[in-house]
Amino acid sequence: MEQKHEHHHDDEHGSELSEMQLRVRALETVLTEKGYVDPAALDAIIEAFETKVGPHIGARVVAKAWTDPSFKRALLDNATKAVLALGLINRVGDHLIAVENTPKLHNMIVCTLCSCYPWEVLGLPPVWYKSAPYRSRAVNDPRGVLADFGVTLPADTAIRVWDSTAETRFIVLPLRPKGTEGWSEEKLASLVTRDSMVGTGFAKQPGEVA
Amino acid sequence: MDGVHDMGGMHGFGKVEPEQNEPVFHEDWEARTQALYRAMSYAGVWVIDQARFARERLPPDVYLASSYYKKWELGMEKQLAELDLAGRDELAAGHALRPGKSLKRKLSAAEVPNVITRGSFARPAQKPARFKPGDRVRTKNIHPKTHTRLPRYARDKVGVVEALRGCHVFPDTVAIGKGEDPQWLYTVLFDGRELWGESAEPSLKVSIEAFEPYLELA
Numbered sequence: 553m554e555q556k557h558e559h560h561h562d563d564e565h566g567s568e569l570s571e572m573q574l575r576v577r578a579l580e581t582v583l584t585e586k587g588y589v590d591p592a593a594l595d596a597i598i599e600a601f602e603t604k605v606g607p608h609i610g611a612r613v614v615a616k617a618w619t620d621p622s623f624k625r626a627l628l629d630n631a632t633k634a635v636l637a638l639g640l641i642n643r644v645g646d647h648l649i650a651v652e653n654t655p656k657l658h659n660m661i662v663c664t665l666c667s668c669y670p671w672e673v674l675g676l677p678p679v680w681y682k683s684a685p686y687r688s689r690a691v692n693d694p695r696g697v698l699a700d701f702g703v704t705l706p707a708d709t710a711i712r713v714w715d716s717t718a719e720t721r722f723i724v725l726p727l728r729p730k731g732t733e734g735w736s737e738e739k740l741a742s743l744v745t746r747d748s749m750v751g752t753g754f755a756k757q758p759g760e761v762a
Numbered sequence: 763m764d765g766v767h768d769m770g771g772m773h774g775f776g777k778v779e780p781e782q783n784e785p786v787f788h789e790d791w792e793a794r795t796q797a798l799y800r801a802m803s804y805a806g807v808w809v810i811d812q813a814r815f816a817r818e819r820l821p822p823d824v825y826l827a828s829s830y831y832k833k834w835e836l837g838m839e840k841q842l843a844e845l846d847l848a849g850r851d852e853l854a855a856g857h858a859l860r861p862g863k864s865l866k867r868k869l870s871a872a873e874v875p876n877v878i879t880r881g882s883f884a885r886p887a888q889k890p891a892r893f894k895p896g897d898r899v900r901t902k903n904i905h906p907k908t909h910t911r912l913p914r915y916a917r918d919k920v921g922v923v924e925a926l927r928g929c930h931v932f933p934d935t936v937a938i939g940k941g942e943d944p945q946w947l948y949t950v951l952f953d954g955r956e957l958w959g960e961s962a963e964p965s966l967k968v969s970i971e972a973f974e975p976y977l978e979l980a
Binding site: 573578579588589590592605644646647664672683684686687690694695709713719721747 | 769786788802829847857861912931962971
């Protein structure tokens with residue numbers, strides 16, 4: 553939400569560009585003229601973030617873990633290695649750690665100090681993940697945070713919050729919804745939401761997808 | 763540093779507001795900022811904890827009032843000036859006023875698919891790990907004015923070592939140009955009540971990723 557308030561029009565100069573558009577344009581121009589960056593490389597980076605990385609990768613990892621017990625064991629043992637072996641991405645930074653939800657334990661991921669996020673498997677983080685309300689409250693009021701997402705956990709489900717304070721990164725392995733026996737990996741992946749892999753939601757129910 | 767970036771447990775920021783069908787970038791300048799940061803990282807001008815420390819050193823009112831990518835952009839401007847790679851006068855002019863310096867390398871579009879990944883921070887160990895899973899540890903009561911990854915809410919608290927994560931670049935030294943000084947990294951688990959007192963939800967457990975210098979045996 554915070555990013556919607558960025559339009560400070562520069563009336564004095566009659567410009568329609570916002571302060572940040574002007575600043576970033578100046579920054580890119582200076583760094584390009586100094587020979588530090590190539591605008592074509594910047595375009596390629598943006599394209600990769602908009603089209604290649606995203607939660608569809610994490611969803612495939614989760615669906616595989618739901619259907620293949622030996623992959624699930626490998627994932628929980630060493631997610632960096634297991635995800636690499638799937639071949640969906642060509643490199644994973646150190647270290648990716650998968651944490652498993654059970655009916656008695658719900659995991660939630662946060663970074664209270666900045667906004668560390670497993671973007672290789674989930675894409676860039678949403679605004680709420682980077683916001684002060686989430687960063688401040690996830691560690692001491694996780695049920696309240698879940699309520700903001702419209703999510704209620706059973707009272708007897710314990711909550712475990714992982715604060716990403718180093719270069720380790722976490723992905724939640726959500727509970728597999730009931731009524732999905734015999735589903736293909738691909739169909740299962742369509743149930744896996746980004747929020748379910750951060751721990752602020754559940755996987756979709758079978759009735760929620762076509 | 764004990765700055766406003768260290769938000770764990772603070773009150774008053776309000777509700778979390780998820781956005782339906784959120785785009786990857788809300789504005790073009792956000793995308794350019796993300797890309798400029800990656801390209802300059804590739805050129806070797808900063809590492810992640812130096813970039814974090816630059817954002818942490820923004821004035822607190824600016825930090826709190828700025829969106830995520832605005833903080834990134836302001837942090838980059840600060841670092842570029844400090845490293846004498848681009849002056850405030852040049853950013854104000856919107857053009858280079860002096861020739862660029864020679865950097866380690868320059869990112870090309872062809873190389874991009876190989877660099878859209880997080881870096882590698884594991885390093886060979888300099889000595890054996892001091893703690894093992896199951897050990898009760900107390901986090902130190904430290905308040906460095908420089909960068910640290912031990913959050914305030916988890917200082918001087920007793921927890922249990924849950925896992926050893928290998929030996930990693932130490933943020934506290936690398937952020938201030940004192941080298942990587944690799945340190946063992948542990949997942950340390952705390953009871954909610956140890957962190958938040960009697961008001962904590964009884965079932966809550968919170969872990970941090972703690973570098974060995976943050977810990978002592980309890």
